[in-house]
Amino acid sequence: MKRIVSTLVLILAVGGLTKAQNAVAFQVDRIHAGNGVVHEPGMLLIKDGKIVAVGDKIEIPKGTPLIRRPGCEITAGLIDAAVPDLVASTEQVSEVIPELQVADSIDLGAEVFARLARDGVTTVFATAALDSVIGCQGAVLKTGSTATLVDRAGDCKLTLTHDPSGRNGGPRRGRAPTVFTRRPTSQMGVVFVARDAFMRSADLIARGLKPRRGSAEEVLVDVLAGKKGLRLRAGQQYEIAAGLRMGQEFGFGFVLEGGAEAWRLTEELAGAKIPVILDPQRRQEEGGRGRRGAALERDASAAALAKAGVVLALSAGAGEGEYGLARQASHARRHGLDFAATLAAVTTTPARLLGLEQRIGRIAPGYDADLVIWTGEPFAATSGIDMVLVDGNRVRGKSY
Amino acid sequence: MRNSIRSLGSFLLVLTMILASRGLAQTRAKVVIEGGRIIPVVGPVIEKGSILIEDGKIVAIGADLKVPFDAKVIDASGKTIFPGLVDPLESRGLDVSNETQDVAPFTEVFDAIDPADRFFEEALRAGITSLHLSHAWNCVIGGLSRVVHPIGLTVDEMTQRANGGLMISVFPKSGYDHAVQLAVLRDTFAELERYLDKLAEDRYQAEQEKKGEKVTVGPEEARKLGRPLIRESDLDQRYLNLWRLTQGKIGAYVWCARAMDLANAKAIAESAGFKDGMTLVTGSECFKNLAALKDLPRPVILPVGSMVHTEKDRITLEDEDSFVPKIYADKKIAFALAGTKEPLYDAARCVRNGVDRQVALEAVTINAAKAIGMDHLVGSIETGKLGNLLILTGDPLDQLSWVDGVLINGVLVYERAKDRRLRDLMLGVADTELRRKADEGKEAKKDAKGEGEKK
Structure with a gap:
């Protein structure tokens, strides 16, 4: 009976949250506020979608509903800084399209955003598809039954994997390239196309010319000037190395996305201060015998990168539920990443990589009320997600 | 000639001595695991206890066990001792998971198991000590399954039990629909009956001739009288395993992907006569017919891929998920998790979603053993059972725990440090x-x- 009453109270209290008007307070065993700050026991007050106060004991205005969840712990909403596949189609007008924006083709009402929210992921970076050498600008979105756009002009993306060339035919498939063959058709070609694009923009700068407004060159000039962020999608050692070389040649920094073999280059990445957004390590077994590329990956990649001093964020890619970001964090935790580093890799670090460290990723006054309430220690195998709030709104449904 | 006889004699002598000493070593082999926290799954936890294994079997468990002077002692202080995990249905480790032939009860997984498959190494690392290897459910009737442990150079070495059962699917295999699937299934058993009738008639006639008597009864009567005279050796390979199934000599693992399949499974099991030997393998939707899952002789098998049921609301297009183990646990339906790479993680996953800890632990140990009729040998730490034990660095459901050591038949076969x-x-x-x-x-x-x- 007591349970029913408390559940009812909870439903009523949080139900009020859907309008994000009312203030509501939480009391739990522990609040992991981020950057090593832990409140134990933890109290939290949110109002109008923002965090108002957090601490071991805080003043709660009269009349504010208080949700007590003994045994539960709270972290900031998880942030996945590299979610592909939110865009269904690939633009094929050119291999170099950094002037395009994925935000223009995202369905904000897509079920995937509701799923992500249920999995505790409250902010995502929708990245460009992999088929272009220099792909379009990604977008930052808040999840929920309807997603909201936070930043439509995010980092653009350089892809040095086999994807831009792999589907273009050519000798690889036993056919000689013809005039109709889409290029590039090899890894060398991919690197060439990328260098060619950067050289054009570098030339413009050297000659003191202004690029045409809205052109690819304009965006790449900004990248070269450090005004626009760049993602590098690379998995294998030689792909990452090519990116590092190009970065040195043109003097740009980037955020590495993927990094299946980043464990082979931990020192180089740490030395060049290249942050890594690591692809999902816990993955659904692909049919047949073992997963592709199994020899390349290491379960302890995350721990190895963190140990070498590389700035690390975790990503679930397109995975959800059992393969969602919370479980990727568990996997990294089991394979040697300590708790603080794990929490940072799914909250504060991706927030910083998205340039939103003043707004999301931590639990502090003034921050967005993006919260995950766990049934126990966050990321533990036995802890589930009890409740998720995005901008103070409770996410409907439950993730198993 | 004399020399060769002498050398043969000495060879035989040496051989006998080797065999004798091996036999001696085996009968006397005593292993004690000392000082660990024992979670026997069946029965209460012993905070600090020891386990004595003799001859590959557990002979004593207790807080103050007297260690025999000749026992090999494994120190497990600070560790947790847990029964070896049981995977009640698995098709990895076979060369292919299914035959292309729809009805293939004359095949045997013995021929398809690759002891060198990396899968067995991974299973051992995850603490799985019993695997029920069977064809998967993309069939009408699969081959004869087998229970193995994940160590050994040959299938014989790996075998824990040779005669498992047959995988029967009432859910259509690829390319079939329900109607075809069931028609083929019914036809298979009808054909078996016709074959047995013929065989019975022949057997009756043969017996009569042996006794020097004439056949005086009609064919109908001869078939009836001949049935009990059928011996295993009389049967054609094509029908042998099906016959053993209907005789209760082997079990059936019946795959029901959907709730509608449960009634079909029951009907076919009753008509073909393997109701008591049937273990249901349930898909994620089966909880919609809970009545069909109640009062079964064995726990149902739930493949890990079927733990979450997702249904899309046709109007809102929102997905709604149900966690099947929680529903089974709430309705007191005993279940075992199958096909998992990390059974302890999946047990933790059950706990995460509201399943009682004990129920979750049973789902990967004793209930899994019951589901394959091996609970007299494996699935818990009890005297008389095989010395299949795990030494864990911590609690079985803690994700930071690792399998530190594995014993199979009392032999330490895996050490994490190595x-x-x-x-x-x-x-x-x-x-x-x-x-x-x-x-x-x-x-x-x-x-x-x-x-x-x-x-």
Whole structure:
């Protein structure tokens, strides 16, 4: 009976949250506020979608509903800084399209955003598809039954994997390239196309010319000037190395996305201060015998990168539920990443990589009320997600 | 000639001595695991206890066990002792998971198991000590299954039980629909009946001739009288396993992907006569017919891929998920998890979603053993059962726990400190304890060689 009453109270209290008007307070065993700050026991007050106060004991205005969840712990909403596949189609007008924006083709009402929210992921970076050498600008979105756009002009993306060339035919498939063959058709070609694009923009700068407004060159000039962020999608050692070389040649920094073999280059990445957004390590077994590329990956990649001093964020890619970001964090935790580093890799670090460290990723006054309430220690195998709030709104449904 | 006889004699003598000493060693082999926290799954937890294994079987468990002087002692202080895990249905480790032929009860997984498959190494690392290897459910009737442990160079060495059962699917295999699937299934058993009728008639006639008597009864009567006279050796390979199934000599594992399949499974099992030997393998939707899952002789098998049921609301297009183990647990339906790479993780996953801890632990141990009729040998730490034990670094459901050692039949077959591949996967960063142990091992070796002093 007591349970029913408390559940009812909870439903009523949080139900009020859907309008994000009312203030509501939480009391739990522990609040992991981020950057090593832990409140134990933890109290939290949110109002109008923002965090108002957090601490071991805080003043709660009269009349504010208080949700007590003994045994539960709270972290900031998880942030996945590299979610592909939110865009269904690939633009094929050119291999170099950094002037395009994925935000223009995202369905904000897509079920995937509701799923992500249920999995505790409250902010995502929708990245460009992999088929272009220099792909379009990604977008930052808040999840929920309807997603909201936070930043439509995010980092653009350089892809040095086999994807831009792999589907273009050519000798690889036993056919000689013809005039109709889409290029590039090899890894060398991919690197060439990328260098060619950067050289054009570098030339413009050297000659003191202004690029045409809205052109690819304009965006790449900004990248070269450090005004626009760049993602590098690379998995294998030689792909990452090519990116590092190009970065040195043109003097740009980037955020590495993927990094299946980043464990082979931990020192180089740490030395060049290249942050890594690591692809999902816990993955659904692909049919047949073992997963592709199994020899390349290491379960302890995350721990190895963190140990070498590389700035690390975790990503679930397109995975959800059992393969969602919370479980990727568990996997990294089991394979040697300590708790603080794990929490940072799914909250504060991706927030910083998205340039939103003043707004999301931590639990502090003034921050967005993006919260995950766990049934126990966050990321533990036995802890589930009890409740998720995005901008103070409770996410409907439950993730198993 | 004489020389060769003499050498043969001495060879035989040596052989006998080797065999005798091996036999002796086997009968006397005693192993004690000492000082660990024992979670027997069946019965209460012993905070600090020991387990004595003799001849491969558990003979004593207790807090103050007297250690026989000739026992090999494994120190497990600070560790948790847990029964070896049981995977009640698995088709990895076979060359292919299914035959292309729809009805293939004359095949046997014995011929398809690859002992060198990496899967067995992974299973051992995850603490799985019993695997029920069977064809998967993309069939009408699969081959004869087998229970193995994940160590051995040959299938015979691996075998825990040779005659498992047959995988029967009432859910259509690819390319079939329900109607075809069931028609083929019914036809198979009808054909078996026709074959047995014929065989019975022949057997009756043969017996009569043996006795020197004439057949005086009609064919109908002869078939009836001949049925009990059928011997296993009389049967054609094509029908042998089906006949054994209807005789209750082997079990049936019936795949029901959907709730509608449960009634069909029951009907076919009743008509073909294998109702008592049937274990249901349930898909994620089966909880919609809970009545069909109640009062079954064995726990149902739930493949891990079927743990979450997702249904899309046709109007809102929102997905709604249900967690099947929680529903089974709430309705007191005994279940076992199958096909999992990490059974302990999946048990933890059950706990995460509201299943009682004990129920979750049983789902990967004793209930899994019951589902395959092996609970007299495996699935818990009890006297008389096989010495299949795990030494864990911590609580079984803690994700930071690792399988530190595995015993199969009382033999230590896996030690984490010596698991080179795991160390490669971990890139040497994760576990200081693991490295310390490995280093200790190296030091000990050096000391033994006298190299330690040189340095």
